[in-house]
Amino acid sequence: MNALALKKGASKKSAYHLRAPVEEKEERHCLTVLVDNEPGVLARVIGLFSGRGYNIESLTVAETDHLGHRSRITVVTTGTPMVIEQIKAQLGRLVPVHDVHDLTVESAHVERELALVKVASQGNERVEALRLKDAFRARVVDSTLASFVFELTGSPEKIDAFIELMRPLGLVEVARTGVAAITRGAEGM
């Protein structure tokens, strides 16, 4: 690091006023948090977000290492770059948290979500819903003469798109798991 190369007054203002307006924009980040699967750990993570006023767009959690009692939390959040840095630092200092990875900046990654979409319609609309199901490679997991439940996995955008298409075709309700994410390539975390 060459400190002398720093321009004097580089940190002229408060962090809140530091970045040019375009950089002040809210960004969406996908974080992976590896935690001890101990009682209350999810409450700690959620409490941190609510207590400090951070956003949660989606959150998924499950034990992924049964022997080591480790759980993996995937949380999608939005905030200015400054707030995202704070979120990561705050998560990192929780005692049961082992690691925090910001997939959005650290590496290429895949995000997947599962949705169950209930649609009730007749006639042409019913046929059209089925046709779109094929186009999105969704599956029918329940059907009656008046309705379908589709199961669909994919990126959050793909699921959003499918739900939008179903809206005029008799959309009744949607259940979504929230995002699970993993890095691309051979390396693990």
Place this chain on the structure above:
Amino acid sequence: MAKQMTGAEIVVRALKDQGVDVVFGYPGGAVLPIYDEIFKQNDIRHILVRHEQGATHMAEGYARSTGKPGVVLVTSGPGATNAVTGMTDALMDSIPMVVLTGQVPTFMIGNDAFQEADTVGITRPCTKHNWLVKDTDRLADTIHKAFHVATHGRPGPVLIDIPKDVQFARGTYTEPKDARTETYQPRTEGDADAIEAVVDLLEEAERPILYTGGGVINSGPQASRLLRELVAETGAPVTSTLMGLGAYPASGANWLGMLGMHGTYEANMAMHDCDLMVCIGARFDDRITGRTDAFSPMSRKVHIDIDPSSINKNIHVDIPIVGDVGRVLEVLLERWRARGSKTGDQSAWWSQIAAWKAVDCLRYQPSQKTIKPQHAIERLEALTRGMDRYVTTEVGQHQMWAAQFMGFDEPNRWMTSGGLGTMGYGLPASIGVQIAHPESLVVNVAGEASWLMVMQEMCTAVQYRLPVKQFILNNERLGMVRQWQELLHGERYSHSYSEALPDFVKLAEAFGCKGIHCNDPADLDEAIREMLAYDGPVIFDCLVEKHENCFPMIPSGKAHNEMLLGEASTEGAIDAGGAVLV
């Protein structure tokens, strides 16, 4: 063969193995087995408090004056909820504290049982970490881990909730060395390149300032020693937050006084005009920065802190260094000396500082008729300086005057509630300090309103013959609130005075200690000497000027170089934007 014992025995054994010599506590149904074990031994002293909040502040006073964690033992439900304020206080000020709470038996948890509260739920945001132990075999391990977490990284309070059946059941004792602490190992070594870069900056700086905080004190006595060496090597001026007073001696040549909202003119002006700011174990709190977009506009900033989340939280810095202050300063000095570094020409900077000092910002209008609160503290300071002395405070104007007018030459001698600003802190804290230092002079500089909040702890002082001196600056006002109402709310003094106050001398008699009343400046020295000479607890009722304001003051929403000095007009000093701030 591992040792089998009851959960209650495990608690006492684990505390002994952790080197605990005193516990501040209050019994109740859910901790009776532990109290039974305490009864059977003599290694750990138990101090019976009069309110669980008192226990937590005593533990804080004990911790801050010794560097060791303070230990609290309280019952379930109301015992635990009464301890919440002290835990929050310790969290904000990074004080190591271990709180043990009783809980209803495991099979009754969730049933709204008598004196049940969701203690781990309630205290999750006000502890560094907490545990509910449901298995006696896990108890010792959890207690050892709790001490580890409380004292490593950024110190803070931890809580262990122990159901009553877990206290009765037998289980295996785990020795401290076998406890699983490896998963919590915060980083203490600073980045070597970043430290090298700080040496570069210090060599080049013409207007450097060291801005120090409670982290220097928390890091241990060697950090304060290294700070003094760094000052000697670089010749830089030093200022400190409220929490860091004493790390650099107030009698030192490079001392500028405290900075921030009620800091000195020279400290705040130097912060504003410096070209290099080295923040050591402080956190750019809003009391320090004032208006953040006008904060020290011309400087490059270095931030040394053990907590990564403190960095770039309020103020963006150029060189962040995550690590223990003591370790980072050690390496910094090593590099400085190895390179034979010299600082740039600071002569213009020091003459500027001398000009700011000449403003004499702590000047006040003396009086022959009434005791000025500043004068009272000055006399207390003069008559106790050089003594083996510890000072605690309550919260309000008196606290700021104590910070301004008392000088601390050593760390761990000054305990005050900074981050949370908890009225009621000072009396119990003084008791905790006195327990740890039975032979020393311990003075609580108090406001009458704060003091009343946890005053029942006077019984504790009397019971254990703790000669704490309660020096109450009695302005019959919630002085700091009144000052804000004067400056911000058109002198409408809404509920900021007490129409009924006790006669403090009679109150002292009722408690069984000594009371002294003083309202004449001519009698003040004699009265203070009487307080100091008395071998026992004293309540000193010092009647002071009622409408004195605490200056200098950076009004909320203003920059460092817009501070108000005593005689300046304060009208319109705080605009609407500032008024919404606290």
